[in-house]
Amino acid sequence: MKILFDQIALMYEDGHTESNMYLAVENETISYIGKNKPFGAFDRIISGKDKLLMPGFYNCHTHTPMTLFRGYAENLTLSKWLHEKIFPAEDKLYPQAVSIATLLSTAEMIKNGTVAFSDMYFFCEDIIEATVASGLKANISRSTVAFDPNITEKTDDRFKESIKLYEKYHNYANGRIKIDMSIHAEYSTVPASCHYISDYALDKGLPIHIHLSETKDEHMACIEKYGVTPTQFFEKNGLFRVPVIAAHCVHLTDDDMKIMAANGATAVHNPASNLKLGSGVARLENLLAANINVTLGTDGAASNNTLDIMKEAYLAAILQKGITGKTDSMQSGTFVRMLTENGAKMQGRVDCGKLAVGAKADLVMLDFDMVHVMPIYHYCDAFLYSANSSNVVMTMVDGNILYENGEYMTLDIEQIKFQFRQVTKNYFDR
């Protein structure tokens, strides 16, 4: 399959743009980028009139099936939200519910220009099969928890599940699926578990996905319990020997950031979830100044409530200005990088997240002929501050169009919505 984007504005992973360009896709990859129309025949030529083409987005921290609980627990304290609503709701999970919820979530992400996501949850096989059906890329991790200090790799069923996942699904579906290791959080693990999981990750060359210093309370409780911050706890117990994917990072100290940076960790910024759950605002500028790889995540739909990663980029940008008062210290391209290249780097996908010949054709096309984005003085600023996910008109992964002008190519969306409604209607009555 050969597709040509014809006289289109291109936005690269650093936010710089070029107008009236040609970009060709051949099978899975970008085969041409240039100012002149390439020779040869194409199966399809897509007009670039009023359109912007850019690398697709990475949602770097989510719990995909939690769309089941979107709007289920609102305006509560974090403790009530978690203990009285979310934990009991998760206790009722079953494979078919996870499967249909994942399908709905992928439909939402695809519509919003997402090409890849990183998930931490359970029922991972169901998540994977639904994701593969959608055509998206994903790094999937089985969330592990451990409370017994004497736990071993032989008694840790969740870790054993992680290993099985790795053996069965790592680089599955032509590499679209990868398996990461995961430790839920400092407050839900023990040192022993950190050691054998990070030993395994080191051996296999896998990242470890964790929640890190999301709330002030958990951060302070760790200092009280262990005399060190959660980041120092994980460092002490072996995690930073591998690339750590740390979600939230709201309450990191400057020293924590140094540990992250020195060890090639990624901080996943989740501004909507952190605000909505009352956790605060991560120090984005400091994370970047420390040379940490920073990406963006929506978190699960129970705390966001959407899987709209463009909204996260917008929130990240205006929050940084509003909280620090420094309105000129970050440029818009920085946020494009977080959405694209930094995500691909975090997921270990070296040939993704960028516009370059030979890179995977993971692309999103946005319509700029809409009243809320006019006029366009600079595409990158217009993209970040004026556009939103309603501007997305096409999402492509590995050269396959997954979504175009409201139509899904891989998903039977009416069937998915119908089944999702059936499942959620009876979910709490079972």
Added chain:
Amino acid sequence: MKILFDQIALMYEDGHTESNMYLAVENETISYIGKNKPFGAFDRIISGKDKLLMPGFYNCHTHTPMTLFRGYAENLTLSKWLHEKIFPAEDKLYPQAVSIATLLSTAEMIKNGTVAFSDMYFFCEDIIEATVASGLKANISRSTVAFDPNITEKTDDRFKESIKLYEKYHNYANGRIKIDMSIHAEYSTVPASCHYISDYALDKGLPIHIHLSETKDEHMACIEKYGVTPTQFFEKNGLFRVPVIAAHCVHLTDDDMKIMAANGATAVHNPASNLKLGSGVARLENLLAANINVTLGTDGAASNNTLDIMKEAYLAAILQKGITGKTDSMQSGTFVRMLTENGAKMQGRVDCGKLAVGAKADLVMLDFDMVHVMPIYHYCDAFLYSANSSNVVMTMVDGNILYENGEYMTLDIEQIKFQFRQVTKNYFDR
């Protein structure tokens, strides 16, 4: 014209909802609300399947023609943004540019479910005529500034312009247009001007629209200059004898809030603009606890960058939680009131902003059969946290449908976009 909304979910101005309801509109007003289908013939019956019908939204502080400068000045300090970019750009304004920009802005607001806005700017006649053409309601005010301490009502041309506007346009277009008085801000006026403008407003029964304590710097400079806060300055100089519409209110003291509350003032919360310009976050919970009428505004598109009032409600809600850490202190219905009834109250429209028989049929209909809002446990929460302006499928003002499923009924949108592009293309070269 008689229209029936058939078996639809209704959300009232306080956020409570009723499903499977009937709502009839006859000419300008809501003529029936009930659980049973009303008798009689209708010109049109609109299916309520998967839809939510609610009072339309009020954008209570904007500078409508500033869509001309959307994205023109990004990632700058406030001072550079204003003095090097926005002021020189505004110096080049001319009537046709204001007219076409206002038309584009009304198209954006209509698409986002807005039924009424409050504007403070200049070239007001052009703003008014474009607004009337769109079918929206608006309270328009001519921004006045004064730097000469000896200014009088005879030498103040902007005030004279305000009077002319009042005489020509107050209650124009069947009452859809109202004229408010305006004083730009404490730092751009003098006591003399406050006195004769508030005398006039008192005599005519008009509100005065101002910017108030938007930035820390202006707040502190006022204390240094006059020994009082901007709110106290305005109180001393007569403004609070009339209903004051105070935009921003980011740095109000507790005493300032008492003055506002005691005098029936309205605080317009502009969270996006306040973040993006680095001004901070208004203390929303305190404003409400002080019993101040609180509404929402987008501010102009040069600092937002959209005129999407649903986004403001969402931002207001998650910011309040994130900044205070109190996630259970405000319920979703509070934000629905800010969007609807509180706005109508601020604009002096007693028969608007609510679902009630006899009230004006200013309505917005949202589609909830969209993947990013499913499932619906509570409509009000789903509306606030999951939905966005892409859910809006119909906007009605005074019983006239202005927008439905992407189509505009009052505006030639392709012509407007074409002319807007022409104007902005050459704007800075003149």
